[in-house]
Amino acid sequence: MSFNNPIKPAKDIDGVRRSAFWHLGRRDHSEKELREKISRKTDNQQWIDTVVSECFEYGYLDDARFVENFIRSSQNKGFGSTRIKRDLQRKGIDVNYLAQVFEDDPHDYISDALALLSAKYKQRIANQHLKQKAMIFLQGKGHNFDDIFKAIDEHNEAYPDDDCDHLSEAVVLLSRKFKTAIIERKAQDKAMRFLISRGHTFHIALDAIKAFNENMDEEE
Template structure:
């Protein structure tokens, strides 16, 4: 089955996508290729968008970081989301290297918002809270700080 040639150019569609929200370079390439554009045309469109600074993986990563924090995600979950979106590892590393955000206090705020001041009555409740915080992307030290527990898991 032959894919029908798209009506608008890859550049026009790329600009349309980017006018709605920021994208990572890899994410935009995948969308354009899925629409039936040739690789060379997609590469040209992506290059043009980068030349005009409409497409910037570093800026997109910063937005993902801010959005992830607002959603109550931890460092690990945000990093995973960035990798999933196709942001280069070097950009991710640089972003978190320059980051001065207090992930421990953030974990405590997330735990407080979810569980309130209620004490952990049982091991089952402790395990439930631990799983929630792990799902949100916090590491073990951050979870122990947030839940105010010292024991090993």
């Protein structure tokens, strides 16, 4: 079993400087991130301030460049603007600066959300249950509600409503949950609540229970 080696305190400012250059050599950092990392090497605030100033002077540290690269990387992962802004705020980027950056951002986040949906769903997102799942999925990727609704609508355009057999879908759901005919009132109420919670209408639920029971009679 291995453990991470403890961080060795810097003996002088050169130790802090080497730590800063090492971190920046691996990837871009925001000023806040870099300060947090080199503060693990020392509690000498003067050394930290000096090294950070040097990094800005040499061009190794640049919050504007960091924001640009971070946004591009996040967009490539399919993340929405809500998540990207939240992540950047956590990294110490000023809220007002971010508002300005995203005001001028031409990126098409709806297309990103649509690509995520197309990869995950090979069917029409037809009922409320599926829509809720799709919305939660895209919210988790940081997309806002307007983009989510538009992406779902565009996704459904590729799957005409005529191609979606709601009744058959409801019968399949019942067959997975019930192993015998749904005859008793208590069982029927349970089946109705189950299908309606999955986004099916009252009438589809009624017809599905009837069709399910007919299928069970044929099997007997």
